[in-house]
Amino acid sequence: MVFVGSDGQLIVPTAVKIVIAGGFGTGKTTMVASVSEIPPLRTEELLTEAGVHVDDLAGIEGKDTTTVALDFGRITINTKVVLYLFGTPGQNRFWFMWDELATGAIGAVVLVDTRRLDSSFPSIDFFEHRAIPFIVAVNCFDGSQLYTVDEVRHALDLDEAIPVVLCDARDRESSKSVLVELIQHSMNRLAAV
């Protein structure tokens, strides 16, 4: 893709993002990988041992630090728009990263494994409290679907307005349709305001 305008000026695109959230092992990176145009990349933020975000390297060499890894993928929409898909960090103690990820996001997909429904509660709470558009996608790992959409909705105590869909995060078309569902949901939310 040539990122040069008709007047020969270099185009610096606008970036948008979608957050792929959910508990540990629900298939977040799998979903990113199945739709991304590049193999998922990993970037690291520095944290102090206390879990505080490092935004200044002063004295960092003397502190105990750790890193939090973010996996992400990319879909080039056109020369002016790029979409990034970010998987949330596995451990919930990295909430500050969630805030940065969620700011300005189109919305979030909360991936759910029906064998461990409770692991998706923190993600759902997070997006509900911040009024960020989200949908719930039930990842049917092995093709066997244990519960219906209605049963999942009831078990997660979800508002009727929140879409719940079934998917296979390994499958590109399936993951694509989850993203389409989220973007449409986000557009509907915008229209309703």
Add this chain to the structure above:
Amino acid sequence: MTSREDWWYDEAAGPLVRPYAMVRGRTRPNAPDLHLVTQVRASSFASDQTSLTVEHREIMALCARPLSVAEVAAYLDVPLIVVKVLLSDLIERGDVLVQNSSPKIPDRNLLQAVLDGVRGI
């Protein structure tokens, strides 16, 4: 022979020596508005690069096409904070152009474009 990575790695200092050396004591980015998806791109009018460090030049080469701050950090394999410091040097010199995203949820036109784009992949 010791690899470059091993050479920098020290039991006591840990893996932070290399990033810390790369920013040469500068501790925070001068451009505060660099976020994960902020788009950066090398200017076609970039100034003389002879005074730049290897890492700065690597960034200039990567940014021949537009990339996010997160992508630059991933490709260079250094923590985000370090890439932000290096990028702000290049932005100050006018060698790198920046496009920040809005902190608000995208508007309808932008969402429609993204929807069409995702359907088309």
